[in-house]
Amino acid sequence: MSHADRSTLQPVHLPEGWTPASWRGRPAKQQPSYPDAGVLADVQDELRALPPLVTSWEIMALKQQLTEAQEGRRFLLQGGDCAENFSDCSPDVISNRLKVLLQMSLVLVHGMRLPVVRVGRFAGQYAKPRSADMETRDGVTLPSYRGDMVNAPAFDAQARTPDPRRMVKAHARSAMTMNFVRSLIDGGFADLHHPEYWDLRWVGHSPLASEYQSMVSGIGDAVRFMETLSGTSVHNLNRVDFYTSHEALLLPYEEAQTRQVPRQWGWFNLSTHFPWIGMRTAALDGAHLEYFRGIRNPVAVKIGPSVTPDQLLALVDVLNPDDEPGRLSLIHRMGAAHVAEKLPPLLDAIRRDGRRVLWICDPMHGNTEATSNGYKTRRFRNIRSEIEQSFDIHAAAGTRLGGVHLELTGEDVTECTGGARDLSDRDLERAYRSTVDPRLNYEQALETAMLIVRKWSLAGATPA
Ligand code: PEP
Numbered sequence: 001m002s003h004a005d006r007s008t009l010q011p012v013h014l015p016e017g018w019t020p021a022s023w024r025g026r027p028a029k030q031q032p033s034y035p036d037a038g039v040l041a042d043v044q045d046e047l048r049a050l051p052p053l054v055t056s057w058e059i060m061a062l063k064q065q066l067t068e069a070q071e072g073r074r075f076l077l078q079g080g081d082c083a084e085n086f087s088d089c090s091p092d093v094i095s096n097r098l099k100v101l102l103q104m105s106l107v108l109v110h111g112m113r114l115p116v117v118r119v120g121r122f123a124g125q126y127a128k129p130r131s132a133d134m135e136t137r138d139g140v141t142l143p144s145y146r147g148d149m150v151n152a153p154a155f156d157a158q159a160r161t162p163d164p165r166r167m168v169k170a171h172a173r174s175a176m177t178m179n180f181v182r183s184l185i186d187g188g189f190a191d192l193h194h195p196e197y198w199d200l201r202w203v204g205h206s207p208l209a210s211e212y213q214s215m216v217s218g219i220g221d222a223v224r225f226m227e228t229l230s231g232t233s234v235h236n237l238n239r240v241d242f243y244t245s246h247e248a249l250l251l252p253y254e255e256a257q258t259r260q261v262p263r264q265w266g267w268f269n270l271s272t273h274f275p276w277i278g279m280r281t282a283a284l285d286g287a288h289l290e291y292f293r294g295i296r297n298p299v300a301v302k303i304g305p306s307v308t309p310d311q312l313l314a315l316v317d318v319l320n321p322d323d324e325p326g327r328l329s330l331i332h333r334m335g336a337a338h339v340a341e342k343l344p345p346l347l348d349a350i351r352r353d354g355r356r357v358l359w360i361c362d363p364m365h366g367n368t369e370a371t372s373n374g375y376k377t378r379r380f381r382n383i384r385s386e387i388e389q390s391f392d393i394h395a396a397a398g399t400r401l402g403g404v405h406l407e408l409t410g411e412d413v414t415e416c417t418g419g420a421r422d423l424s425d426r427d428l429e430r431a432y433r434s435t436v437d438p439r440l441n442y443e444q445a446l447e448t449a450m451l452i453v454r455k456w457s458l459a460g461a462t463p464a
C-alpha cells in the first residue's frame, strides 16, 4: 500500500489541540466586525447544515495531482478573478473564464508534454484583504469594502456594514458556479474531438491566433490518428478535472464548512478543494495558520518579499510537520524587480532542509502599480519577466517551478497594459471593470500560456 493510500485510512498526524474553532484563540487579521453576534451564529449554523460544495475524494484526488506536480510529472495552472462578485455569477462570465483556462491548459499540455493540474480561482473567491480597516471620503469614515461575502462596495453606511447573511449568498453563488462548471465539463465543453469548440472569438486577429489555431488542428489530427490506429474512440478525452480554490480569509465561513466525513480520518474544508493563505494573514502565531494546520486539504501560502528563510521553515513546520506529499504549495509573489534577490535564499532553505513543497509563481501581486491617469494596473512585460526569471532562478537553485497563479478573465477588458496588442495607459479607460486588482484579458492570458511554453522549451526543462 502506498503512502497516499495509507494516509487516507489512518491518521498520519492528528494535529494536537486543534479544532475547527481553535483559531479563535489566536489574533485574527482582516476579519470584519459584525454588529450582531447572534445573526453571525445563526448563519454559521445554517451553513453547517447545507450540503458541502466539494467532496473529500475530490480533495484527495487533487492532492495526488499536486504530488505529481511536486515531482515534476505535472504543471499547475491556477487562475481566475482577483475577486468574484455576486453580479458576475452569470453564464457568460463563468463559461468565458472556464474557456480561457481550458485553452491555456491545452497550450501548456501540448507545449510541455505534461498533464496539467487545473485549478480555478472561483466558486468562493468573495472575500478580500484590505490595507486599512476603514476608508474616509470627504470627512466620512466607513468600514472598507472587504468583498461581496462581507459587505457592498457603495460608499454608504448600510452597504459598508458587514452582514453575515452575505455568507449564505456567497455559498449559494459558489454552488451555482460549481454546478455550471461541472455541467459544462460533463456536457463536452472540453471535448478534444471538437476542436471547433476551442474557438477564438475576438482574439481571432491577434498575432498569436494562427500559432494557436495550428496547434488545435494538430491536436485534432493526433486524436483521430490514435483512434484510427486503435480502432476505438478515445473516451477520456472529453473529460478533464477541474478544481476550485479561494483565499480562505473569512474564518467564520471556513469554520462552518469544516467537516468530518465517513471512512476518512480528520477534518476537511468542503467549501473548496484548495484553500490558500494570503500574504497579509500568514503570521506564524496568527489565526489563519492555526485554522489551516488542522484541515486535510492541500493548502497554499502566498510568500512575499518580506518573508525570511527562518520564517518560511517555521511556517512549513506548522503546515506540514509530516512532510506529506501534495500537502503544501508555496506561491511566491515577489515582483519582477525583487524576485532575483528575494527568491534564491528561500529556495535554498527549503532545498537544504529537504522539505517537499510545490513551488508556484504568482507574477501578478508583486507587480501592481498606479498610472498617471489614476488606474491600478500591471505591465505585461513585468508579469512575463517575473515568470521567466522564476524559471531561471529555480533552475539555478536546483528546485523546480511547478506552476503559475494568475489573475485573469475571459472577457475583453483593458486592465493590464502591454501584451501582443500593446495596450497603453490610455487604453485602460476603455474597458476597466475590476473593482480590485487588474486582470489579464483573454488574449493576454493565452499569450502568457504560450510564453510559458516558450520559456520552458528554451530552458530545456524536462521532468526530473
Ligand atoms: C490575491 O491573491 O488577490 C491577493 C490579495 O494576494 P496576496 O495575498 O499575495 O497579496
Ligand code: CO
Binding pocket: 082, 083, 365, 407, 436, 437
Ligand atoms: Co488580487
